Amino acid sequence: MRLTSPMDSEGSPLPWPGGLSAAARAVWAKHDHDSDGWLPLWRHMADSAAVAERLWDEWVPDQVRRLVSAELPGDADDARRLATWLAAVHDIGKATPAFACQVEGLADRMRSEGLEMPLQKQIPDRRLAPHGLAGQLLLQEWLIERHGWPKPATLQLSVVVGGHHGIPPTQAQIHELTRHRSLLRTRGSDDAWRSVQHDLLDAAAQACGIPGRLNPWRDVKLPQPVQALLTAVVIMADWIASNPELFPYFPGERGSGPERIDAAWQGLNLPRPWAADEPDAEPGAHFAARFDLPTDARIRPVQEAAVAAARDMAAPGLMVLEAPMGEGKTEAALAVAEVFAARSGAGGCFIALPTMATGNAMFPRLLEWLGHLPDTRAGTGAHSVFLAHSKAALNEDFAELMRAGRRSLAGIDRDGGADTWQPRTDAQAASAELVAHHWLRGRKKGMLSSFAVGTIDQLLFAGLKSRHLALRHLALAGKVVVIDEAHAYDTYMNAYLDRVLSWLGAYRVPVVVLSATLPSRRRRELAQAYAGARDDDTGFAGVQAAQAYPLITAVAPGGLPGVSAPEASGRGTAVHVERLDDDLERLSRRLETELEDGGCVLVVRNTVRRVVETAAHLRKRFGDEQVTVAHARFLDPDRADNDAGLLAEYGSPDYVAKHGGTRPRRRIVVASQVAEQSLDVDFDLLVSDLAPIDLLLQRMGRLHRHRRGADQDGRPPRLRRARCLITGVDWDAPVPEADRGSRRVYRTYPLLRSAAALEPYLARTDGTGNALHLPEDISPLVQRAYGDEEIGPPEWGEAMEKARADHEKHQAEQHAKADAFLLNPQARPGRALVGWVEAGVGDADDTRRGKAQVRDTEETLEVLVVQRRSDGRLATVPWLSPDRQGRARGGLELPTDTVPDHRSARIVAACGLRLPPEFSNARTLDRAIAELEEQCVPAWQSKDAYWLAGELILVLDEECRSRLAGFELRYTRSDGLEVHRAE
Template sequence: MDFAGSLPSWPSGLSAAARTVWAKHDFDSEGWLPLWRHMADSAAVAERLWDEWVPDRVRQLVAAAVPGGAGDARRMAVWLAAVHDIGKATPSFACQVEGLADAMRRAGLEMRLQKQMPDRRLAPHGLAGQMLLQEWLVERHDWGKQATLQLSVIVGGHHGIAPTHADIAELARHRSLLRTRGSEEAWRGVQHELLDTAAAVCGVRDRIADWRTMALPQSTQVLLTGLVIVADWIASNPELFPYFPGERGSDPERIETAWRGLDLPRPWVAVEPEAGPDGIFATRFDLPAGASPRPVQEAAVTMAREMAAPGLMVIEAPMGEGKTEAALAVAEIFASRSGAGGCFVALPTMATGNAMFPRLLDWLNHLPDARVETGAHSVFLAHSKAALNERFTELMGAGRRALAGIASDGGGDHWAHRGDAHAASAELVAHHWLRGRKKGMLSSFTVGTIDQLLFAGLKSRHLALRHLALAGKVVVIDEAHAYDTYMNAYLDRVLEWLGAYGVPVVVLSATLPAARRRELVRVYAAGDSSSASAESDAVFDSVREAQGYPLITTVAPGAAPRIAVPGASGRATSVRLERLDDDVERLADRLELELDGGGCALVVRNTVRRVLETAAVLRKRFGDAQVTVAHARFLDLDRSDNDARLLAEFGPPGKAADRGGMRPDKRIVVASQVVEQSLDVDFDLLVSDLAPVDLLLQRMGRLHRHQRGLGQCERPPRLRAARCLITGVDWDAPVPQPVRGSRAVYRTYPLLCSLAVLEPYLSHTSATGSTVRLPDDISPLVQHAYGDQVVAPPKWAEAMAEARTAHETHQAEQRYKADAFLLNRQARPGRALVGWVEAGVGDVEDSRGGKAQVRDSRESVEVLVAQRRADGTLATVPWLSPDRDGHARGGLALPTDAAPGARLARIVAACGLRLPPEFSDPRTLDAAIAELEADCFPAWQTKEAHWLAGELILVLDENRRRRLAGYELHYSRSDGLEVHRVR
């Protein structure tokens, strides 16, 4: 019989002993829940999740792995949810509540007192349940013991970590924790009775025999584990499923009331657009009348439709060419063909994630499936400061219920409900149950930092949830060139698992080395056993050897890679390169000359120290109003305002005016790398410290980015030809020597490679001239700089060889460090997940420390900044801009003997600041933390001040200064944080 429709009620004929076994207990109310009822609740929730929430793609993956296809997949998922807590029917668990344990003893289930079982820690109920399910499958259904592991490990891992072989062996030596000696048969009878009942009710009793010989891929085991965890979390919530013994099973009214209260948004059901590329881009992205998609956008849509099945697409195209829009258009096609129920966009930083979030929302509001009548979609901003993003918090606030129900990952947040007048008209919701570091990624549409994707390759607790979240989405990876060897180790492993799940992936980059392109395609294809990569890596040689730019590479399941070279869009810029000595006064002289007739110049430095030193000199020459500073060492609110101001003043023509800005007649912006990526700004002149060539080209992408009049006639006459002055180098040394700060950030070898490929453009005697043509020269320069043999002047040979050896040693060290917690590759089908995350990192935290697990960076301190006024009172810093509603945020008094109100606390929380590298030294770090903790306000560490509890508060004096761990700190709205060692 096909298993469809609601689960039948659990039989009331359970034995008296089975009905006494408990699963949940509330010490305050003394309410409790029988195990059989929690089993019934969990099964009913899993049924609803499978039918109404799990994306088609996930259902397809499980169905393809089990003998009976879709019917067996559904049965198996619901049954595993039903039996996941069978380990609670053991003395090691039941002894914890003496009153309930005593009732079980009276029913014949003898057990010792809790204090008499000091070894009960060896039998956590997940592992105990795994052992009981194994035994039941062997004794009742004639399974081989090894074969049982691929299902029983899902029960064993439902609390986030699959048991190890050592765990299993240790519990096997302590059988009395599963059944009390002298009462074994009574315990066995109840355990098997509950398992028999679950098998009958879930419709698997007659199917188990056919499952004996199946070999579940590990990817399928992971997805089932993730689904069981979600079902358990929902069924364990007493607001949804009240605690009371009762005699009826999970009747329709109980589950219907709970499911209606939860109100989980359904997954996206994408419908492939019938229109061609012109129609897609016109309707999804509001192209101006008469405008057409660019060739790379059109080619991406065409190739997506021509692929045999959705797979991996790598889009390489110049900066400002519309790669993001191309990726979203492809995502719609991939989702419609694969059954993906959402999309995740991964970006390098929180700032780029914040910038992308409204663009994703705008796209969603243009999708046919995002209309109100089809129901709301869940959206999530995935980084540690998402709750401070005003656009995201607006979505979170829509339809907030008064019921303080579903606790997020350890919190007590209210959930969103679309039942009131405001929420009923909303198409997109930030559902409150789908929040927190473990559940947020389960939302259908997510924008986040690349860390959120890399965490899927990190051995950590509840990793199955992250895999479940990704397996049902299309994944877009932006700025793929921006990651080092350490991060790429995690990215490669994640791509391999995504390939195993058949997750469609779109990778974007303007400056991707050919070797890296090949590796991305190879590792993704390696996850699919049907792929050509299973036979030979040689099939991917064409990917590395491909010529042309823009370039699109695809690989579909079971197929060899395909390459396309779209036509050029016609957008081109010729950038003349010049050397400039590393002397700030000389820089000021040159800018004075170049900006004599007005104009906007961008000066990019590789360290914040150089940014501030440069700005100080330029302000003396040009005045404070003419020099703007941008770097990462600003308060979060200030940095957000800085980005908005840059876009308003230097953004695309027309759009800048829409933001209330006007392009200055003359301005110098001195910035760090924050202007390199995902910031659509346009300058007349560029001065840049030497950087690896791909990043230097990214910076050039901010030069003459937009057309300003015919032939750039709206720019000052002297600046109508684009020029980039390269500095930060001792040009007079026998081998040009990058400055110390640049070497510390990028290492010497990539900088020398950059110099080597740029030498023909910088040499006054070069026959090739001094002009870099964008986009034509982007790919050749990148490929030469990252090729096996970089051609450099002969006199550089010794320095290049020495730098290369040091660089390769560093890369090897990064790979070795990454291996410590790197998830294993998927094993052969049938191999159980036992020990899957053994020796992992525990819980992953979306914090600076958590990110350090997937980035090769030293831990630093993040503080929240407030100011002590002259009268001794505390306040928010005075210069903060008003919020979106016009309410003031700066200069507000803060209580120190009580918890600040919610709004005040949020303002302080939005004034986060990461202390610079000087504080990463362990001794300095410890000293700084100790000094900051000594200044804490106890009232701010309470539950009422949850925005501030556990945070370090940096209190500046009335002059915005503070001494900390031997350093003098000074903060200004114009320059951000300055740090000097106290002498």
């Protein structure tokens, strides 16, 4: 039975609006000031319930439905009824004087039916009765007075109504409204108001078939995760039912039949969730089919073991997969996700990565995998896909999907600005199996798409007290979550990650965590957080004690973990590690010797300043063409081109051949940390600043990564033995001292522990020392560096202890800072979500400033870069590469008296640049913003300037220079942004 049917389950006419009094029919819910159209409350209640029913049946993943159903005596039928009923009653608080007085004409209509109320200006304290909170109190009263519920039992359901605008009420707000009952019913017409409110609630109960279920539900104690999911479903139903293009307003009672919801649902065209089938093919054949491997290719033992472990688990849960760099962990995670989704009923997958750049690199890999899924190939309908970071609209792959998902709907809800999309052609609609759905966009809704790739921030936001947090939880509760590069997060971020994992475990969300260099203590913390175990739970001791590598750790929600040790793939590299004094001239001479017969060298520095200084010095000896630079301080399109160039020249032999690239005979790449993760590049020699051991090992993963001939004889003779030269340190000091920039980035203690762990392997240029074997030595080195035992020479002891104390103090400060807005753990079942996000941050914001909510970072400033020509006109910077259609992007003239055309404005918006730490100081930041605002182009700030309004524009002169807040800025395509204090 659908709620849009003219008959209820007992064959009686539905009470929408039949059976309602004239006064109840007069209560209004929506009003359009422009057209004077309006929507009665009963109609919006019916629309919302019908939408919730469709969402529950056709969009909510099985994984979510099962979780809610398990808590109710009537199982799946109860869950469906409860969700639709709560959506039906969510706006009952609009049947109050505090709300109804806002539109005088509609208020007069209600007064004529006996519902007396003062004028709006006569109710100064109406702010105490927002309609969500008012509805919560009215629903509680109805359950108590009409159905005999004890007051505590009413809260776990009524709080869904109270929180449907994104923030559940607090105890203080409830108490204050309780003291101002006249806001709910006007004195002198109390009975009339009460009769109307109960009329509407009775009608909703009858329409949703719940009168016979209220007694069994009275004794239910809903866990907080279930309350959050029901709240999110109600929010979605309300947003959809509030869209006047889907559900038109009207002055009377026309348009109330089943065709109303049918037309709206068809117009919305919300894609169904993923319905995964567990693969039954032999693992090798399965990987070949999903990832376009050659038919004779053999999958890695780690990949096969991961799938087997997923199948052996009693229930889908957390899997931590530790394996060397280049072992195909991402492909393993996607294969495991299929198994987990089929068994749990997950309706999608989210892949979380450390940075925007790594997210962009992963997105096409996700699309390729989706293109090989059986239900995609079978044409069963489009899957919704989302790229979850603040610049997703500038990503070409995602932009193509957005074009495929365009529709002629405007103003879907109040989530950001109203977007208007052109309708798709029939050809587009027929061919689009993967779309960025028009409704599933924006910072609050995008993650509700079935498949998403994004930064780790999107996951951490689920642990942040923020508005509409329930929607973020619903978005994750229906998916398999993959967390890549799990070692890359600091104490502050890990506090959020652990809290999110505890909620994901409560939601029974399958999670796959990937890392090549995970400390054993961190492995245990992840498992305990997901399982909801205490820190002193001895059942998890084995997780931390496990020494094997590769290693798979698996734990079901609420269960005990198990560990298994897959075979190694047999791929291995012996890396000879040497000390190298931190002297640029000595580095130049050493590289000249090493590159006598050619070769490709990667030099990794810990700060951009050192990258630029090193590259400038090396160019004096090797020439500009032999030295290239890669770091994060490039324009976004330049950085993307840099990454593509690295892959085209230093990628695997197959990749280079496939993309028409050529490996240089002799080249030096000087890079920052951008080279240490998510880039499949291969160099003959590595030079690296000292870094924490896990990151240093990641960098070593770019050394001799691929086989080049038998015994690496495809490499120059001098470089057939893998070597890593460790620099950035004063090795002659009594205790090795890293350079100031490295200490600022990583702090002293992790650097000292890294040096101590490497001490047995380090050699001077005489070649003495032990070879470091990858992957066998990865885990022992990581555990040694991050363990508690004392390491390093005795004479380092005092310095090590001082650094440790400073490090522990810093970690404690990070924990305390994270706690400020960290979501509380789940309370006992039955405890309502009242005050759930109290003292929160407001909206979780996916911007540079917003990321500071879940990252312990300084606020940074981002600008869009253009160039001023000698004639005074503005243009895009001249060197930008053409777009995918071969159209020029560089040197496009930009008007200053009007808004640039859509394409030009989008190109400017893509030329984002993050200013360096010199601009993070509050005083300098304010000065820079003030100076940039003075240079703004007024025409670009109009409401029509979608891409440019509100953005700060940095204008470079003809020589690509500028002055800002007391600094000289210079940008070059070869080196990116350089900043120097002005004379």
